[in-house]
Amino acid sequence: MYRVSLSPVVIFIVSFTLVMGIYVFMMRHAAHTVIEDAAELYKKGEMAQTVFERQTYFNQALQLYADLENKYDPRYTNGKLYYNIGNTFYQLNQYPFAILYYLKASKLNSDARIQENLATARTKAGAEAPKVRRGFIDTFSLERWLSLPSRLQIFSYTALLGFILFSVTIWRSQPLLRIASYAFFSLSAYLLLGLISQAFWGMEEAVLINGENLRKGASQEFASVLEEPLNPGTVLEVIGEEKNGEWLKVVFNEDQMGYVPAKSLRKI
């Protein structure tokens, strides 16, 4: 008879992997059920015969999607959850929130449907699309062409390749490999620099969810910069804050600067 003796480390690794595997499976199963329920409620809302039924189903679907958003933090995903939430808000006639979520989705996904629905929501809300302004940082960081998760992925892969290739050259003298590793390092360094510059100096945008006046100062006592209040759904560039974050300094349409209450804005 042979006795099989396993090292305690191996036992720990195997059991830990097993437990993690079961946990991940259960979590994914739970998410799968919620996703299906939400989709079914959304479909029922689309097929509803009365306004009351439609509102009921879409509200329930929104609740489930909101739970998923809180649980899974879709900022680094493919943006489909944001798009679905945007759709649900649209169906409930909450156009500013629909615009907000469509914009979040468009930062992660270039699907044409997102842009179409965004345009429809803007029309409904009476909010104009902002003028496209791309500064140096946006171009340098490649934000115009690639989403944040994509840039992080490319950075990770290039850095990893650079490390692997350079590791090989430590043990074997291969000039070509060394040149290739330097190239990958350069690319990853460039992407990293772009990420850092965007984080510190990048443009931050927000969506107005209530109609507000653009004021000359951080208080309701100040006069309005514009003749008419800004429509809900308007996109503003946030450049500062006042009064412990209660008021935000914003730029509207590249040339109009003013202040709006922070509670009326939602950052994209």
Add this chain to the structure above:
Amino acid sequence: MVALVFRTLCLICIGIVLPLSKLLPEEARVTVELKKESLKEGVPIEADLSIVHSKEDQVNDKSALFEGNPLKLRFLKDAEVPGGVRSTYRFTLEAKSKGLYVLPPITIVVGGNEVSSSRQAFEVGNNQEAQAQVQSSGNILFRIEPIIEGRQVFYPGQRAVFGYRLAYNQNVELTKDNMPLLDPPGFKKIGGEDIKNFRKGSLAYREIRQVVQAKTPGRYVIGPSVVVGRPYEMTLFQTKEYLAGTVEAKADPVILEVKAFPEKGKPASFNGAIGKKLTFKVVLQSFSDVNVGDKFTLSLEIAGDGEIETAPMPEVCCQPGFPGRFKPSDIPPAEIFKNGIKYIVIDLAPLSTSIKEIPSIEFSYFNPEKEEYQSIRSEPIPVKVRPTSEGLQEIKEEVETEKPGQSRTETDWPELNAKPEQIEIQTIFPLTTNDLQPRFFGTFTSLWILLFGGLALIIQGDMRYRMEKRKGKELKEGDSDRLWKEIESLPPGSKDLYSKISKALFAKLFETGHITRPDLAAHELSDDGIKGDVKRFLHELEEDRFSGKGKKDPASVKSEALKLMQSIVIRKER
């Protein structure tokens, strides 16, 4: 002798007494016979009063008294009976509700003397089918009958009182009871049971009542209801002495119907209120001049003839003019029922400064008698909403200008039952769990690659350096000579010859500074100079070893290797 005298005396007595007895007046007898067919609820009770009296005695039919009041008699007939005449009269008593009763004695003057009938019990039955059955066993009377106060056809929300009335003339300990009317299906019990015990005449009654509210539409057959018990008597020692046998009382099933509210004509604002005629009023209880975010307190008042106490609150949040403009409080509204009026107090926070009034609220109820819906609208309440934190200073408010082609009406927002608008946007993406997961390396945690990658490079570099240093220590100067001595001492045909020659040559190259590491491979050597010679020599050896062309003579190999070793001199530039 004596017998003769006795016989004679008897004859004399008979001859005297009998005629005398005829002369003496005979007492009249009065009996009452109730007509069974008249013993029904709501039907005047008919009875015959029979008086047996002597022919000489006259019946004074106007002297008949019932419970101290004159009783009107109608003469029916006289009939000869042995010993006198039977005079029969008919009289009528007022109708009674179903139940057990005792007929008190009826007095009448016959031949100048007042005579009276004896007491007797009688029962008035139900006119309808649900006739309670009386079970009497011997002298024991034990009876159950259902109580339905209100109606037998309901709409959801309507209330009634159901229950039972038990009648008995003997203590009975219940051993089994099935009284489904106290918790009927399709109904909801309101409050607890109300039990009342009382006596009426010689009977004891126990009434159990329960208030119920119709809930679920349907047709319900409740029953039959059965109670079974053991009669007993209380002894002097306050213990129960059970009598023989059991008694059972049974009531026929009762049919109840709860109708559903008709769908035709049902207003969108209807949510279950029911009544014949209800009134609805909305009163603003707070200030009418508030800031955005402050709240209005409204009192919704419902009154009238109907189920007021259970009238549900109208759905204010979804009525035209409210969605998106007012935010209801998270706290459930307070409901008070007082003096027949229901007050529902709600808080609403205005969300926009463009609000000029609290819109009209519609309240709908169902009239069960007319079987139709009624809707009442409250009056709009003018209010003023200022922007946040502006205080009460008067400011110029922005007036919303109408866009051309868009007219504002009272119903800017669709009614709840209206057909929804067509869908104008693309539908949702079909999601999977993968769509919820961040992309692989697509988060900022991937920046850890820099740290771990750098660490890996540092560790590898350090390992490489240590390896070289270790090998450098192994092959220090003079090692080539030592290796050559080992080669010399190898037995002929030794397999280690070629590897040791290679090592020795590399050691010599290293010692003389031609190469920086003694563990280089042959192909890493350059092609020119002494290194090229060593490279070519080692290639020849490898070819010979693995090609199988023909083995080189080990001695000649050694001698060539020695020559090469000796030709390797110290490199001039180090």
